[in-house]
Amino acid sequence: xxxxxxxxxxxxxxxxxxGDQRQFLRSSLSGYxxxxxxxxxxxxxxxxxxxxxxxxxxxxxxxxxxLLPQFADNLEARGVKVHWxxxxxxxxxxxxxxxxxHGAKSIVKSKCMTTEEIHLNELLENEGFEVVESDLxxxxxxxxxxxxxxxxxxxxxxxRGAINKLxxxxxxxxxxxxxxxxxxxxREVLRQKYLDADVGISxxxxxxAETGMISITENEGNARLTTAMPKVHIAVMGIEKVIPKLxxxxxxxxxxxxxxxGQHLTGYNSQLGGPRQAGEVDGPEEMHVVLLDNHxxxxxxxxxxxxxxxxxxxxxxxxxxxxxxNVGGHTYGTTYQGPIGSVITPHLRGLSSWKHLSDSSSxxxxxxxxxxxxxxxxxxxxxxRRNSAQKQGGVLESxxxxxxxxxxxxxxxxxLGGKLGRIGHVLSRPIQGTKLDPLYKWRATxxxxxxxxxxxxEQWKERRR
Numbered sequence: 001x002x003x004x005x006x007x008x009x010x011x012x013x014x015x016x017x018x019g020d021q022r023q024f025l026r027s028s029l030s031g032y033x034x035x036x037x038x039x040x041x042x043x044x045x046x047x048x049x050x051x052x053x054x055x056x057x058x059x060x061x062x063x064x065x066x067l068l069p070q071f072a073d074n075l076e077a078r079g080v081k082v083h084w085x086x087x088x089x090x091x092x093x094x095x096x097x098x099x100x101x102h103g104a105k106s107i108v109k110s111k112c113m114t115t116e117e118i119h120l121n122e123l124l125e126n127e128g129f130e131v132v133e134s135d136l137x138x139x140x141x142x143x144x145x146x147x148x149x150x151x152x153x154x155x156x157x158x159x160r161g162a163i164n165k166l167x168x169x170x171x172x173x174x175x176x177x178x179x180x181x182x183x184x185x186x187r188e189v190l191r192q193k194y195l196d197a198d199v200g201i202s203x204x205x206x207x208x209a210e211t212g213m214i215s216i217t218e219n220e221g222n223a224r225l226t227t228a229m230p231k232v233h234i235a236v237m238g239i240e241k242v243i244p245k246l247x248x249x250x251x252x253x254x255x256x257x258x259x260x261x262g263q264h265l266t267g268y269n270s271q272l273g274g275p276r277q278a279g280e281v282d283g284p285e286e287m288h289v290v291l292l293d294n295h296x297x298x299x300x301x302x303x304x305x306x307x308x309x310x311x312x313x314x315x316x317x318x319x320x321x322x323x324x325x326n327v328g329g330h331t332y333g334t335t336y337q338g339p340i341g342s343v344i345t346p347h348l349r350g351l352s353s354w355k356h357l358s359d360s361s362s363x364x365x366x367x368x369x370x371x372x373x374x375x376x377x378x379x380x381x382x383x384x385r386r387n388s389a390q391k392q393g394g395v396l397e398s399x400x401x402x403x404x405x406x407x408x409x410x411x412x413x414x415x416l417g418g419k420l421g422r423i424g425h426v427l428s429r430p431i432q433g434t435k436l437d438p439l440y441k442w443r444a445t446x447x448x449x450x451x452x453x454x455x456x457x458e459q460w461k462e463r464r465r
Contacts, residue, residue, distance in 0.1 A: 004333055005356045011331040011359070014078050016445075022156070022326060028156055029319050035262030036316070042264065054374040054430055056248045057310035058242075064300065066210040067242045068291065075289055076210020078274030083290045087117035091292050095120065095201070096127065096236055098288050102232055104129070104198035108190075110136035110216070110223035112203030113151050113313060114236045114292055117335045117348075120201070132193045134222035136186055143170045149329035151336060152315035153259050157328060190222070200230035200284065204237035204314070206252060207289075210245045212273055214289065217256060219267040234286040235272070238292050240300075240309040246271075252312065259372035260314035299347040305380050308343050310373040317367035317377055323360055327355035333358065339367035343380040415457065422451045434464055 002010070017023060040046045060067060072082045081098075085091040099107065105127050109115065122143070124131045133142045137154035141147065141165055148154035155163070160177040169175040173185045184281050202223050204214035207287070214235050216223045227233045243252065249271075257263040276283035300306050318324045318338030329337045334345045342357035358381045367377040389397065407413050425448060431437045455463075 004353050007333050008331055008356055008360070012327040013335070015328045015331055016326050021328065024159065025157070025328060026325050029325060031321050032262055033266050036258060039258045039262050043258070049251060049255060050372050052375055053251055053312075053372055055282045055309060055372050055382055056243060056252065057312070058307065060423065061300065061306060063244070064239060064242065067244060069210040071207050071212055071242050072289075072291070074209070075274065076212075078212065078277070079287070080212075080274050081286070081288045081437045083288060085290055085292050085294075087294050088292075090234065090292070091118050091290050092120065092123050093383045094288075094290055095236070096123070097108070098232065098234055099124070099129065099199055102198060102286075104232070106193070106196045107131045107199045107201060108193050108197035108226050108230065109138075109200070110218065110226040111138050111154070112201065112236055113239050113335055114150070115201065115204050115296065116148065118236075118292070120236075132190070132197075134190050134193070134220075134226050135218070136183060136220060136222075139186055139190065147335075149337075150315060150318055151313060152318075156371060157330075167322060184459040194225050194229045196224075197230040199234060200226040200228075201226050201234045201236065204235050204241055204289075205256065206249065207237055208244075208249070209242055209247050211271075213246070213271040214273075215249055215253070216270045216272065217253065217260075217266045217268070219263075221423075224268055224270050228271070228283055231285045232288070233272075233275070233286070234288045234290060236292060238294070240296055240311075253373045253428055256312050257315040259312075259370070272285075277457065295348045299344065302347070305343070305347070305383060307375055308347075308377075308380060310375055311340050311344070312373060316370045316372060317407070320366040321369045322362050322364060322366070327360075327463050332342045339377045339381065340375070343375075343377055343384065346384055346388075351384070352392055355384065355388040355392070358382075358388070370398050370444045415455075418455060425451060 003071055003378070025321060029161055043049050071083075075082055083091070083094040100461060109121075109131060111133070115121070121131050121133075126356045133139045135154065138148060140155040140158065140163060141149065149157045158166075160179060160182065163182055164175065164177045167182065167185055168175060171189060172187060176182060176185075189223060202216060205217045207213070208214040214237065216227070218224070227235075243249075246335070249269075253269055254265050257266040260266075272287070275285055275287040299309055313336075315338070317340050318329070321338050324338045332338070332345075334341050334357070336344060339361065342361060345357055361378065361381045363378050363381065365378045368375070368379070371377060407417055428437065432447075434440065437443055
């Protein structure tokens, strides 16, 4: 089995070498940026809105020890069963226990990255249950046997023709590349799945401690049906999703929509506070909330980087990231892609195996600039690199840095190195990019620009004459 680093390098080379796919990605994401810029302009003061949202989330993260019990107590007061899960195994056991207790056979899910994090679909399918994703994008990638490409736009890498081909093969549908007809084909299949499902599983965008409600944001109404039609509803949420007050949603919901998809407000916003009560005709008979840690408290204990827990999973940092635009979502091999995924994955899954994600960044700062809750993303990537070097720096890397330090402290040696480098650049032209080139891996796909005719030092001397 290849390591995460080897998989990343292999997949990155493939995607980056596919000019059509890269152009498709760039075109799709540039449209998003244009739309979002227009929506931002409708805020009275978007910069202040970001600062206020960051403050809300920061307050929540700093007071998780108080807000989580308050949230759980309020849920339980209305009959919700709360499951505290330290890791993925705990969460999988809790969910499987509920499903077995009800003798369920069919399960319908709405989009939930936390369940992707614990590989819930694989577990349930291996246990013999039918699990159907009800979000259109998730439904498409599930049919293809793939993970989501982007945690907001799961099937953004696919063109209409590919979806038409998939539906014809898997659903025996008629030939069409009309987006509306493709949507109706999926909807027709999913409607029956809602009716047949014994259990509905959802995520939660926010958990409101003050009222004991989960808030779910979506555009298709599929989450509303998933949580309301089956007799049992299970919501899976990370512990960092808790916020203090219901009023906080007045800012967080429009900000999430603007940053995530460029909308003023997402199509459906539901607040769910428990199972069907006496006298009510709608809703599930039983509701469970699974609160998942899964190393989030390890990140919480890191005073330097804990602000990464403020993330509201809008995906905005992915949409502006030059690396994501070139290598795509599947290359990351993680639940959370792009800059935020590169920051938190080493904390959630181990620095030694996932440190390469922090190296795969241009450090341009576009992610930090666009983050609606002001997470210092690109500096966190640098901090991950530093932590990796301090803990696991190799002998070669250490030697390189010592040589670099030695040379940089001696101007005459730096000048000599520059001259030798200029000569080497000319002499190496015949072998540039071949396997005889000592810098083959770097120059196989890149060109070193020709050095300037004169160095800065030479030009400076001439000006002072």
